Amino acid sequence: xxxxxxxxxxxxxxxxxxxxxxxxxxxxxxxxxxxxxxxxxxxxxxxxxxxxxxxxxxxxxxxxxxxxxxxxxxxxxxxxxxxxxxxxxxxxxxxxxxxxxxxxxxxxxxxxxxxxxxxxxxxxxxxxxxxxxxxxxxxxxxxxxxxxxxxxxxxxxxxxxxxxxxxxxxxxxxxxxxxxxxxxxxxxxxxxxxxxxxxxxxxxxxxxxxxxxxxxxxxxxxxxxxxxxxxxxxxxxxxxxxxxxxxxxxxxxxxxxxxxxxxxxxxxxxxxxxxxxxxxxxxxxxxxxxxxxxxxxxxxxxx
Amino acid sequence: xxxxxxxxxxxxxxxxxxxxxxxxxxxxxxxxxxxxxxxxxxxxxxxxxxxxxxxxxxxxxxxxxxxxxxxxxxxxxxxxxxxxxxxxxxxxxxxxxxxxxxxxxxxxxxxxxxxxxxxxxxxxxxxxxxxxxxxxxxxxxxxxxxxxxxxxxxxxxxxxxxxxxxxxxxxxxxxxxxxxxxxxxxxxxxxxxxxxxxxxxxxxxxxxxxxxxxxxxxxxxxxxxxxxxxxxxxxxxxxxxxxxxxxxxxxxxxxxxxxxxxxxxxxxxxxxxxxxxxxxxxxxxxxxxxxxxxxxxxxxxxxxxxxxxxxxxxxxxxxxxxxxxxxxx
Numbered sequence: 083x084x085x086x087x088x089x090x091x092x093x094x095x096x097x098x099x100x101x102x103x104x105x106x107x108x109x110x111x112x113x114x115x116x117x118x119x120x121x122x123x124x125x126x127x128x129x130x131x132x133x134x135x136x137x138x139x140x141x142x143x144x145x146x147x148x149x150x151x152x153x154x155x156x157x158x159x160x161x162x163x164x165x166x167x168x169x170x171x172x173x174x175x176x177x178x179x180x181x182x183x184x185x186x187x188x189x190x191x192x193x194x195x196x197x198x199x200x201x202x203x204x205x206x207x208x209x210x211x212x213x214x215x216x217x218x219x220x221x222x223x224x225x226x227x228x229x230x231x232x233x234x235x236x237x238x239x240x241x242x243x244x245x246x247x248x249x250x251x252x253x254x255x256x257x258x259x260x261x262x263x264x265x266x267x268x269x270x271x272x273x274x275x276x277x278x279x280x281x282x283x284x285x286x287x288x289x290x291x292x293x294x295x296x297x298x299x300x301x302x303x304x305x306x307x308x309x310x311x312x313x314x315x316x317x318x319x320x321x322x323x324x325x326x327x328x329x330x331x332x333x334x335x336x337x338x339x340x341x342x343x344x345x346x347x348x349x350x351x352x353x354x355x356x357x358x359x360x361x362x363x364x365x366x367x368x369x370x371x372x373x374x375x376x377x378x379x380x381x382x383x384x385x
Numbered sequence: 386x387x388x389x390x391x392x393x394x395x396x397x398x399x400x401x402x403x404x405x406x407x408x409x410x411x412x413x414x415x416x417x418x419x420x421x422x423x424x425x426x427x428x429x430x431x432x433x434x435x436x437x438x439x440x441x442x443x444x445x446x447x448x449x450x451x452x453x454x455x456x457x458x459x460x461x462x463x464x465x466x467x468x469x470x471x472x473x474x475x476x477x478x479x480x481x482x483x484x485x486x487x488x489x490x491x492x493x494x495x496x497x498x499x500x501x502x503x504x505x506x507x508x509x510x511x512x513x514x515x516x517x518x519x520x521x522x523x524x525x526x527x528x529x530x531x532x533x534x535x536x537x538x539x540x541x542x543x544x545x546x547x548x549x550x551x552x553x554x555x556x557x558x559x560x561x562x563x564x565x566x567x568x569x570x571x572x573x574x575x576x577x578x579x580x581x582x583x584x585x586x587x588x589x590x591x592x593x594x595x596x597x598x599x600x601x602x603x604x605x606x607x608x609x610x611x612x613x614x615x616x617x618x619x620x621x622x623x624x625x626x627x628x629x630x631x632x633x634x635x636x637x638x639x640x641x642x643x644x645x646x647x648x649x650x651x652x653x654x655x656x657x658x659x660x661x662x663x664x665x666x667x668x669x670x671x672x673x674x675x676x677x678x679x680x681x682x683x684x685x686x687x688x689x690x691x692x693x694x695x696x697x698x699x700x701x702x703x704x705x706x707x708x709x710x711x712x713x714x
Contacts, residue, residue: 204403207683209642219664296531338534345529
């Protein structure tokens with residue numbers, strides 16, 4: 083614990099959050115494992131082996147084999163690549179879209195703002211899962227499509243948040259002072275207003291990574307995501323579903339546990355970032371207003 | 386109050402319009418047109434004039450705006466077309482599934498809200514106690530568990546290993562479908578759906594009550610000499626629940642969406658299973674109808690939550706809904 087003095091940096095506050103540290107370490111290990119996948123696996127993640135179908139965990143196959151005899155550990159490690167990639171890529175994309183939409187809406191104001199926000203309302207009235215399924219089932223399947231579809235269905239919450247923040251920051255005295263001092267519109271938006279909106283956007287984006295990982299898994303589980311032969315945690319769950327009634331628990335258990343652990347780690351890191359970004363919350367345990375907002379942004383889950 | 390409801394209804398109209406646009410254009414932006422979906426590769430073997438006749442019959446030769454207008458006009462009269470797969474009326478198919486989905490979602494939501502309220506409030510009243518820490522951790526955990534995986538694991542444990550509960554459907558095959566039988570089939574889906582959403586609600590109820598407890602009027606109530614019980618039950622709980630109702634309205638869409646996935650895992654014949662099935666088989670009229678109805682559902686849910694909120698908190702009736710949303714992020 084650092085001393086709770088008035089001057090602490092973002093990182094000092096971040097590393098005070100114990101679960102956040104645990105999450106960060108876990109995610110780092112996951113990323114390293116995904117990158118070094120060939121070094122960590124003895125079996126192919128794709129080749130089937132009909133001589134070793136549905137084997138329970140053994141010394142040879144640490145986590146057992148699936149219904150086509152593929153090593154579950156190998157698929158798990160390679161699957162991490164897909165999940166992490168989808169999680170990060172789709173959130174980068176959706177946050178960019180949301181930022182653009184929110185800034186335009188907040189900047190224009192008036193009728194345009196009203197119309198843009200009604201569009202957001204309408205899109206939010208459809209469960210993101212239903213949008214994702216409809217888009218994905220009818221389009222091309224594959225990794226890029228999954229990223230695009232998830233991004234296209236999750237930017238609305240970011241847009242709404244950015245607009246709300248933008249409107250409130252726009253009213254603050256220092257922005258007005260900048261305007262009086264003759265700052266251009268461009269500078270007002272990108273130099274003075276927008277950077278001050280980013281804190282809560284970063285928190286929401288972190289939480290969205292977990293959401294995106296779960297959505298990818300759900301899509302693949304329904305057979306609408308990553309092509310089935312490619313290792314992905316959702317695909318593994320889809321395969322496992324057929325073996326559940328035969329009692330082969332390991333096929334379903336391990337990928338699911340990986341999803342839970344990864345999403346949990348992401349959420350802990352998000353919580354740590356939120357605490358670190360908000361010194362008031364850090365010193366006093368919680369600032370009620372902020373927790374309310376954070377809880378709302380935490381509500382866009384898929385499960 | 387009446388003025389508030391009317392104003393709120395008027396706000397719903399553009400939202401519903403966007404929903405209908407989504408349902409239509411989302412599906413019509415798909416590559417391969419409905420004729421393709423209906424006949425598949427057979428279509429290419431047909432003569433050109435037969436292909437043209439099919440497209441005319443389906444109305445595909447008209448501009449897309451006209452097609453949308455016709456579809457929307459039909460939808461407003463309750464005519465959603467016929468399913469490509471079995472030719473049944475889409476409205477009828479949806480209505481036959483609707484009660485199952487309503488039962489599942491109402492039961493799960495009731496259970497979830499009841500549990501989340503009790504747990505979240507206890508955690509807030511005893512802030513920083515072991516109960517608070519454990520419930521906060523559990524909330525995080527439940528929030529991170531994919532609902533469909535939880536469903537699979539619960540089937541594994543309660544249906545396969547223990548054999549206590551059925552794993553799929555809404556009644557036993559060949560059975561009379563008595564009330565007990567129906568209830569048995571509901572237990573797992575309802576519990577899984579409730580638990581998979583409870584995490585964010587526990588956190589929300591907790592922070593909402595903490596916020597109320599930090600208000601000045603709580604201090605006043607204490608200074609007046611009220612007992613803790615009086616303070617909590619007459620002042621704190623009611624006020625803490627108002628944002629929760631708003632939150633229910635706001636997260637209504639994700640509640641419904643989550644239920645759809647659960648329906649698919651448990652082969653529960655509701656709207657969700659229908660949506661996923663119609664998407665997988667590219668049954669456009671059925672999919673459009675299901676998506677539209679889901680949107681209508683969510684809008685109605687939001688509306689009810691807002692009205693309930695205004696009834697609980699008279700301040701809201703005076704403000705626009707915009708302010709309220711802004712206040713809650």
